[in-house]
Amino acid sequence: MRARCPHCGTPVEGVADVFCCAGCEVAFDIIHGAGLERYYDERTEFAPRPEPVAGGWAAVPVDNLPGGLCEARLRVDGLRCASCVWVVERVLEATPGVTHAQVSYATGRAILRWQPARIDLPRLAQRIAALGYAPRALGVESRPDRGLLLRLGVAAFAAMNLMLLHASIYTGWIDTMEPRFLALFQWTALILATPVALWCASPFFAGALSGLRAGVLHMDVPIALGVAIMYVHGIIATLLGHETFLDSLGMLVALLLAGRMLEARGRRRAAEAAVSLAASVPHAARRMTPNGIETVPAAEIAVGDTLEVAAGEELAADGVVVDGRGQLRRALLTGEAEPVTIGSGQRVEAGTILVDGSVRVRVAAVGSDTLLSRMAAQLEAAADRGAQPTAADRIAPVFTALTLLVAALAFTGWTVAADLSRAIPVTVAVLVVACPCALALAHPLAAAAGLGAAARRGLLFRSSDALLEMTAVDTVILDKTGTLTAGAMRVTAADDDVLRVAAALERNSIHPIARAIVSECTARGIALPFADDVHETPGVGIAGVVDGQPWSLHSGGAGVVHLRDRDAAIAGEIRLSDGLRDDAPATVHALHARGIDVVLLTGDHEVAARRMAAAADIDVVLAARDPEQKAEHIREARSGGRRVLYAGDGLNDGPALAAATVSVAMAGGAASSVLVADGVISSAAIGPILAGFRAADASRRVIRANVRRSVVYNIGAVTAAVAGLVNPLVAAVLMPISSGLVIRGAFQVERLVRRAEEP
Amino acid sequence: MNAIAFLLPLALLLGGLFAVLFVIAAARGQFDDLDDPPERILHD
Numbered sequence: 001m002r003a004r005c006p007h008c009g010t011p012v013e014g015v016a017d018v019f020c021c022a023g024c025e026v027a028f029d030i031i032h033g034a035g036l037e038r039y040y041d042e043r044t045e046f047a048p049r050p051e052p053v054a055g056g057w058a059a060v061p062v063d064n065l066p067g068g069l070c071e072a073r074l075r076v077d078g079l080r081c082a083s084c085v086w087v088v089e090r091v092l093e094a095t096p097g098v099t100h101a102q103v104s105y106a107t108g109r110a111i112l113r114w115q116p117a118r119i120d121l122p123r124l125a126q127r128i129a130a131l132g133y134a135p136r137a138l139g140v141e142s143r144p145d146r147g148l149l150l151r152l153g154v155a156a157f158a159a160m161n162l163m164l165l166h167a168s169i170y171t172g173w174i175d176t177m178e179p180r181f182l183a184l185f186q187w188t189a190l191i192l193a194t195p196v197a198l199w200c201a202s203p204f205f206a207g208a209l210s211g212l213r214a215g216v217l218h219m220d221v222p223i224a225l226g227v228a229i230m231y232v233h234g235i236i237a238t239l240l241g242h243e244t245f246l247d248s249l250g251m252l253v254a255l256l257l258a259g260r261m262l263e264a265r266g267r268r269r270a271a272e273a274a275v276s277l278a279a280s281v282p283h284a285a286r287r288m289t290p291n292g293i294e295t296v297p298a299a300e301i302a303v304g305d306t307l308e309v310a311a312g313e314e315l316a317a318d319g320v321v322v323d324g325r326g327q328l329r330r331a332l333l334t335g336e337a338e339p340v341t342i343g344s345g346q347r348v349e350a351g352t353i354l355v356d357g358s359v360r361v362r363v364a365a366v367g368s369d370t371l372l373s374r375m376a377a378q379l380e381a382a383a384d385r386g387a388q389p390t391a392a393d394r395i396a397p398v399f400t401a402l403t404l405l406v407a408a409l410a411f412t413g414w415t416v417a418a419d420l421s422r423a424i425p426v427t428v429a430v431l432v433v434a435c436p437c438a439l440a441l442a443h444p445l446a447a448a449a450g451l452g453a454a455a456r457r458g459l460l461f462r463s464s465d466a467l468l469e470m471t472a473v474d475t476v477i478l479d480k481t482g483t484l485t486a487g488a489m490r491v492t493a494a495d496d497d498v499l500r501v502a503a504a505l506e507r508n509s510i511h512p513i514a515r516a517i518v519s520e521c522t523a524r525g526i527a528l529p530f531a532d533d534v535h536e537t538p539g540v541g542i543a544g545v546v547d548g549q550p551w552s553l554h555s556g557g558a559g560v561v562h563l564r565d566r567d568a569a570i571a572g573e574i575r576l577s578d579g580l581r582d583d584a585p586a587t588v589h590a591l592h593a594r595g596i597d598v599v600l601l602t603g604d605h606e607v608a609a610r611r612m613a614a615a616a617d618i619d620v621v622l623a624a625r626d627p628e629q630k631a632e633h634i635r636e637a638r639s640g641g642r643r644v645l646y647a648g649d650g651l652n653d654g655p656a657l658a659a660a661t662v663s664v665a666m667a668g669g670a671a672s673s674v675l676v677a678d679g680v681i682s683s684a685a686i687g688p689i690l691a692g693f694r695a696a697d698a699s700r701r702v703i704r705a706n707v708r709r710s711v712v713y714n715i716g717a718v719t720a721a722v723a724g725l726v727n728p729l730v731a732a733v734l735m736p737i738s739s740g741l742v743i744r745g746a747f748q749v750e751r752l753v754r755r756a757e758e759p
Numbered sequence: 760m761n762a763i764a765f766l767l768p769l770a771l772l773l774g775g776l777f778a779v780l781f782v783i784a785a786a787r788g789q790f791d792d793l794d795d796p797p798e799r800i801l802h803d
Contacts, residue, residue, distance in 0.1 A: 082798045106794035149785050157778040161771065181763060188767060 002527065008132065009046030011527040020528055021508050023050030027131050034094040036087055043083035050132040056284035056316075057122040059297030060137045069099060071113045072121055075276050077134040079108055088133060095119060095127060108276065109138070138275065148203070148264060152257040155200040158192045159250030163732075165189045166247035170729050183241065190238045193246040197231035201253045203260070217397040219440045223256065225400070226435025233428050243728045245432050248735050252437045255739050263444040266451040266464075273460045273682060277667040277674050285309075285316040288360070298366075305363045312511045314353050318365040318372075321346050326357020327555075331481050332650050332670055333371065334603055338559075351651070351670075355489075355512055356555055375651040376670070396436075403434040403718070410722045422724070429726040433717035438710035438738040443703055445742065449749035450699025457691030457753075458683040459664070466678035468703075469662050470696035472643045476591055476689065477634060479648035479656075480602035480612055481578060483666055484686065487649065489513060489559075490579045491520035498563050498572030499524070504531040504546045505553055513561060514542075516576055583687040584616040590690050592617075601630055603652060631655035647681075647689060649673060664689060691753070698752035706745045713738035 004010065006017045007024035019025040027050050031039055063071040079085055085105045092101035097118025103110045112124055125135045165185050172182060204227060207220030230249040237244045283298035288306045298316035301307065306322065309315060327339035330352045339355045342348060348361055351372040367373065407430045414423035447464030454461060461467045478484050489512055491499070503521035506514035507528060521528065534544035543552035549566065556562040561574045588598050599620040600613045609623035622633060634644050634656055646653075646660035649669025657663035657677050665677035667684075674680050681688045717734055720726050726734075784790070 082801060085798065104792065104795045105798045106792075146785055146788070146791070149790055150782055153781045153785060154778060157774065157781075161774060184764060184767065188771065192771075 007047055008049045010522050013527045013529045030091060030130055031087060034091050036090050039083055039087040043081055045080035048078040048132040050130055056297040057125045059299040060121060062121055069113050070116045073138050074110050075108050075136045075138050076103060076110050076128060079105060091131060148261045151200040152261055155196050155254040155257050158196045159254040162189055162192055162247040162250040186238045189246045190234060193234060193249055196250050196253050197227055201227045217400050219396045222400045222403060222436050223440055226432060229428060229431045245728050245731055248731045251736055255437060256440060259441040259444050262448045266448040270460045270462050274674055274680055277680055277682060283316040301363055301366050303363050303366060307361045309354050309361060310358050311354055311356050315348055315350050317363045318349050318370045319361040319363045321348060321359050322362050324359035326359050327355045329353045329355050334652055375654060406718055407431050426724050429721040430718055433721045433726055433731055434714060437735055438713055438742045441739060441742045442706035442710050445746035446699050446702040446706055446749060449746045450695045453750050453753045454692045454695035458688035459679055459681055459692040461679040466662050467696050468700055470693055471700045473645045473662060475597045475637060475642045475644045477599045477601050477644055477646045479653055480600060480604050480609055482649035482669055483647050484584055484612060484616060485578045486581055489516045489576045491516055492575045492577050494574040495572055496526060498574060500526050500529060501546050501551050502553055502563055502574060504529045505534060505542050505544045509536060513576060580612060580615050581686050583685050587687045587690050588617050601625060627652045627655050631659040634659040694753045694756040698749045702745045702749050706742045709741050710738060
């Protein structure tokens with residue numbers, strides 16, 4: 001058996017299991033110290049390697065609960081199995097001062113409560129990080145809405161009992177029921193139907209009212225009309241001892257509430273996921289003071305302060321370099337993957353990352369005045385499009401007008417042909433069977449199923465409109481850095497021997513290049529050797545003794561690292577660059593096969609863009625475009641009749657995301673692009689775009705079939721009602737059949753998507 | 760048939776009891792998170 005690190009499972013050299021780094025040893029000690037050794041026996045995945053936590057947690061707001069406790073919600077990344085959740089919870093609970101710790105495996109959210117006198121959030125975050133999991137600050141999020149569930153529960157209870165009572169009444173007509181029992185059943189039915197009509201159905205009345213006030217006839221109007229007619233008719237008919245439609249009323253309200261709840265749940269999941277994906281590590285900075293250097297939360301930095309920034313750190317404010325040199329990566333702001341060299345006197349911006357070197361920066365702008373914040377604000381303003389009416393909402397006015405017209409005609413016709421006592425039941429029957437239960441369910445159910453199918457495959461949509469919009473898309477425009485490519489440095493070329501020595505030197509370093517080297521070494525299955533006497537000189541390199549020989553690593557220019565031996569001669573080199581996502585070529589092929597044009601649109605220079613496009617088999621390349629030119633290109637394409645899906649990840653993609661027909665952001669990109677785009681890809685892949693197309697096609701197909709079914713039902717049922725053929729029994733049979741067909745349709749979405757995935 | 764006059768209210772009362780229990784459970788947040796408790800039980 002190979003030797004592995006007991007905590008993270010990284011292969012190490014030698015015969016005994018030894019820790020690969022100091023972080024894993026600390027994590028192991030914490031878990032043993034808390035008496036949780038069981039974790040190592042029960043886990044199904046190795047733990048991630050611990051990374052140091054950022055220092056900005058002091059500025060993250062916490063809720064003060066009654067009783068002097070504090071509460072905070074965070075997201076914890078790196079939870080790989082249920083045992084991870086268990087160990088995080090138990091370690092936190094064993095921490096003095098913590099009163100409650102709950103971590104969700106499904107969503108990665110943690111709720112913590114503690115006594116502020118004994119512990120604070122920065123130390124709790126530190127503790128989570130020490131175990132190898134990455135805590136992140138969560139934005140504001142909604143709590144689950146229980147109102148719909150309560151209404152649905154009551155409506156379902158009433159509907160089933162109403163059905164039972166009415167079944168007795170209907171069979172009672174055939175036999176003969178004693179009048180006093182008929183009265184008992186009818187009055188019981190009315191009592192059961194009252195909370196359904198007055199409380200459970202209130203969302204539909206509220207929706208209809210607000211629609212009417214705004215001058216829009218949307219789907220709630222005919223529903224509210226139908227419910228009101230059924231209930232009022234039910235009261236009068238019960239008083240007179242006639243048959244009622246109250247069983248249909250219960251069924252209708254319960255079905256519609258179920259549809260609405262499924263829809264709301266899909267939307268909430270997407271919104272939660274977006275907030276979660278936009279969760280960020282709180283920023284901290286090291287500020288220079290007369291007494292030395294202190295670490296402060298980004299929120300406390302002021303204009304005029306001098307900050308020290310080391311390799312691998314993100315800048316917390318805009319400013320000017322006063323001392324030092326380094327390589328700065330501006331991908332988030334400009335979309336350019338290659339770092340640029342910066343020195344004294346040059347401007348640097350918040351959100352950029354110093355990949356190499358060490359600088360001192362005089363702060364020129366903080367908080368909402370930084371370029372990053374201003375770009376984020378513009379992006380949010382540009383992307384606010386408001387709610388769009390669904391297909392069902394669009395036909396609702398015509399539908400309502402037609403129903404009322406037919407009802408009026410039927411009333412007049414029957415009054416003239418027969419008399420009022422015949423005309424009133426017919427008119428009520430017309431209004432009841434015209435109530436668009438199936439039609440109102442047709443869209444939300446199929447759309448929710450489509451959202452779910454896409455979400456399971458890694459593409460989360462905020463609204464079903466955006467998903468359905470995808471069926472019309474004929475052009476997919478991709479950004480390069482972070483979208484078509486992974487957006488992080490990866491080793492592209494290195495000999496195993498060189499990599500092995502380099503990884504030994506870098507195993508305790510947090511530098512992004514160091515992480516790339518160590519993870520490539522692990523990926524190749526090379527056991528990590530040990531290095532002695534390691535010392536790192538920021539901005540220069542790292543040196544140490546491996547296998548009894550002194551080695552050192554130095555930067556050899558952009559994207560190259562040199563390994564030097566004892567005589568400082570170059571013994572080998574490691575090349576790193578931002579590589580194509582693994583599934584990019586296959587996705588581009590599949591999109592081409594669907595007849596969709598794929599375009600690479602990037603701010604990066606021509607040569608790099610062409611090379612990446614060739615690797616992914618994209619033939620149209622537009623390089624060196626600034627953010628406004630990108631958006632302009634998309635607007636031109638759209639005015640030429642094209643429907644454009646744009647996928648990007650940076651803040652610089654904001655105008656382009658707002659200009660596209662459908663916009664998709666990448667998880668791990670700029671937080672605000674995740675929050676404003678129509679959809680978010682939640683995994684580190686580009687393939688979910690394809691899944692989105694398939695889910696959209698399936699939803700669209702099912703919606704069409706559903707609308708067709710419900711229109712056929714409504715026309716048929718209304719015709720029968722006008723002819724005087726519909727009594728409550730007929731209505732009670734017809735309505736569930738039509739709604740049932742629509743519900744069955746929604747279940748076909750997932751099956752259609754699976755069929756499309758087969759080769 | 761007279762039994763109905765007694766059984767119907769009784770049946771509704773029993774059914775209503777469960778409806779009320781459901782409402783109480785939902786209002787207390789028992790249905791807010793349906794994904795995690797099944798995982799959690801494995802570790803307690």
